Amino acid sequence: MISPELPPSIKAALDDALQGTARTELAPRAASISAAYRQGGHSGVIRSRADALAYALVRMPATYAAVAASLNALCELCADIAPSTLLDCGAGPGTASFAAAQAFASLGTFTLIDANPALRSLALELAQHDPRLAQLGYLAGDARATLAKAEPAELVIASYMISEISDSAQRALADLLWQKTADTLLVIEPGTPAGFARIRDVRARLIGQGAHVLAPCPHERACPMVEPDWCHFTQRLPRSRAHMQLKAAEVPYEDEKFSYLVLSRQAPAERAARVLTQPQLTKIAASVKLCSDDGVGIVTFPRRDKAAYARAKKLAWGDALRGSDSQ
Template sequence: MASRSYGACVLCQRAVVVKMMCRGMSAASQLQSQVDFLKGEPHRKHPGVTNLKTLRLPDELQTAARSIIHRAQVPRLPDRSRSLTNFLWSRKQAVETLTLRQKAVSLEKELWEKAMEKRGDIDEQLLEDRIRKKVFSELRRTTYHWTPMKYDEELGVVYMAARLAGGYAAVRRAMNEIKKRDLSFAPQSLLDFGSGLGTVVWASHSCWGDTLKEMVCVDSSGPMNILAERLLKGDDERAEPHIKQVYFRQFLPVSPKVQFDLVVAAFTLSELLNVKEREEAVLTLWRKTNSYLVLVENGTKDGHQMLMDARDTLLKKQEKTVYDTRPASVFAPCPHELPCPKLAHEPTTPCNFQQMYQSLPLPGHNDRQTEKFSYLIVTRTEPAQAETEGVDWARLIAPVQCRTRHVHCRMCCPDGQLQHLVVTARKHSRDEYRCARSSDWGDQLPMIRRVEDGVQSDSE
């Protein structure tokens, strides 16, 4: 009898568990039926997927680049291109004058205090000279020495071998965010500030083709402009450019009333001397923006910081003379306009993303490489992505970890917080779970409802 009673209890418990699971699944399916964010798309192509597969340079661009590099016969090209890549990646912001002065004053005060502790008979003038020399010596030793990059034809070819494919991949990935989410956007004009080899022109042409009727490339380096033109013509001066209506300038158009549908500055802010110059450049570019402003930098702490400074400038700073009253709003990658939570956590880590690409087929180059970059897209228009009631879109800021029947997602959420969400089919809707398994670092993830269980702070 006891065994029968025990068996009956076990069966009852199992029945209760099954019933609760069914209730949970029915609730999730009911929620799923009420919220349709897929818009008829399969889960692997849900509206938040903006990542691209391994990118390859357009055939015409790759052929022209190989021809130019072959003709140039640059000595030790593989080693020099590798060194230039490492140098550009490790490059930091120039130290601000005020910061340098504060550091010098602090160091001088510290040295004087140490000298006074000895209390010996010291010639004050001699001591002052010694301390001044020591301060200068210490500042020279510990301060990053920023110098502007000056490209001649040979260094331009080295840059082409080192950065053409990676730069194209980063810009193409950033532009795909606009192309995927704003289907109605068909730009007719483009401004590329700090155009370099013209990768922005090629990337925008890959996205929108012949809708672009005017493309203005601005770069202060004459040799780089010449190389960019040679790339467009397939390294044949007599040939017609592969992409037409491209105009090269060394200075920005003067009139503040001239606007472009798409304005891009890729790896350019890091070439400006200080915060003031970067702020002025960002405001100037924004004045010339009719729809979207795209900023791309290296995926380093400094690159991310420069983009966040630009974001704050556009969202908070008021200009004296306003020619276009439409306000700035962040389009990507941030799902909010609050302070960046990445900068609030210690140790600080950059918000960056990655894109796989095929490098130029040159000696010493790996076939496939990964470009790690940070980007910011600001728009004057209302967000084009249709807002589904009850759905928030968070940005995946780390690789998605798929496990058995659950997925680990680290996200930046619309409330301005970082979250570690464990997505399961039982706790969440089936659609949300399958979307999570189909998403990756850099994509947007639909959040149908806030789930307290399984949510952890990244600071833990």
């Protein structure tokens, strides 16, 4: 399991990059970038080094936390997974690649793709602080056109980038991501109804092309989630002092909501139900909302069954629940 916090080397690299840059200069840039994204914008609003730094301080920690949580879910179910090559599509400042490097000591080749020159430049600068990433390859250009030219990789990640392209382009990109996946594909989107809708579309499309779902779903049938509900998870992470200053935040932590999907060329050795919300505990029972082989529903663990109740009390939103754990 890897920590949801940025690695010390990347934190130190960001501190070095900030030398000589006033926080008062970055705060309005961070606010402008956040507003643009909320209105459906994309990374094209990041045009300078100062913009890239503001983005990295405000969004990079939360994005890293979501990627780390998704990789932890993958490793929990596939303890022996050991990819040697990574393809990071829409890599931005390198966030997903930094998380993958922490999760897999086996990774030796890192290939990143992004069209934004300011984010690409920052990623290369930050990578110099990590010996394993210092020689990463960063391909510049449009995601689909550049991805088409890239070599396949054992682990492919598309983190918070599908939303930046049109619906028709999303379908074509999903196909191409799967074509470039030699083993495992991880897709992450914001934990909103719209973000989940994109994840569900990718899921259905690629299952139709032979993909197997590793997480979070316990099956490959049609998604049983019914509107207005949607499948998403949350990862809490501490805020740095700079982050709090830029966002004018009052609490020292942030809860990043995200939706994710892990697909594989290989069928999983086992399936696990997924906890979809924080379990509710009462004096009578523990109620757990699960997505299982039977669909989405509430499973109750009565307090009189001390062993089952004790297991349920340890569960958290996003946990995998194997069949033996629910007995």
